[in-house]
Amino acid sequence: MTKHIPNTLTSCNLISGCIAVYFAFAGCYEEALLFIVIGAVFDFFDGMSARLLNVSSPIGKELDSLADDVTFGVAPSAMIFTVLYIHDYPSWLEPYREIIPFLAFVLAAFSAIRLAKFNLDERQTTSFIGVPTPANALFWGALIAGREDLLNSSPWMVVMIIGMVFLCSYLLIAEFPLFALKFKHWGWKGNEVKYVFLITSIPILVLMGIAGISVVIMWYVFLAFISNQFKLI
Numbered sequence: 001m002t003k004h005i006p007n008t009l010t011s012c013n014l015i016s017g018c019i020a021v022y023f024a025f026a027g028c029y030e031e032a033l034l035f036i037v038i039g040a041v042f043d044f045f046d047g048m049s050a051r052l053l054n055v056s057s058p059i060g061k062e063l064d065s066l067a068d069d070v071t072f073g074v075a076p077s078a079m080i081f082t083v084l085y086i087h088d089y090p091s092w093l094e095p096y097r098e099i100i101p102f103l104a105f106v107l108a109a110f111s112a113i114r115l116a117k118f119n120l121d122e123r124q125t126t127s128f129i130g131v132p133t134p135a136n137a138l139f140w141g142a143l144i145a146g147r148e149d150l151l152n153s154s155p156w157m158v159v160m161i162i163g164m165v166f167l168c169s170y171l172l173i174a175e176f177p178l179f180a181l182k183f184k185h186w187g188w189k190g191n192e193v194k195y196v197f198l199i200t201s202i203p204i205l206v207l208m209g210i211a212g213i214s215v216v217i218m219w220y221v222f223l224a225f226i227s228n229q230f231k232l233i
Helices: 002-025 029-053 058-086 100-120 133-146 157-173 192-208 210-229
Strands: 127-129 177-179
Touching (some): 002 029, 029 058, 029 133, 058 100, 058 133, 100 133, 133 210, 177 210, 192 210
16 A cells, blocks of 8 residues: 555646646636645655655656656646737737747756656756756746736747746756755755755745745755855855
């Protein structure tokens, strides 16, 4: 019985992702973000339960990647698609209105590539190489759910959204080290970057609400970049 617990949790992640996709296409962005977050919770506990119960399997790994691509790849892509589908376009892009929204799914493809690489890359046991798919999904979900007004503030925002899709797609598979919030001990030395990130993220979330999640993700990537430059991680 216990051997089925991790895969059951993974399946709940997959179901959460499917529901998030539904809400994304319906333009219910807060609900879509909620189910992405719920999927992330299931994703966290399926891995933990597999380790605790010592029942990990190749099937579980494949199922986990499939669920993650739906929840953290297809769902945010569907949110971007919907935003681009209803957005005002600059006159020179208007003839391509029926095509441009589909560029959102480039993100889903690169999320799948990222997950496949993660399964094979043995360097990512204590840190990440490239932006994790849950972080990318939370960035887009929070940005769209929290600041849809900003994204719709100008027809030229379409160009920015498309540019961000390709930038985020690159960051998913880039050979760029990022720290993971895993603590071998609770002391300050060796955990400076992690503690700075956690302490500074709290006021951002309190002051900015949902949109603050996307700012925290950007801060995470920026802090990792600075830390790498100064060899702090």
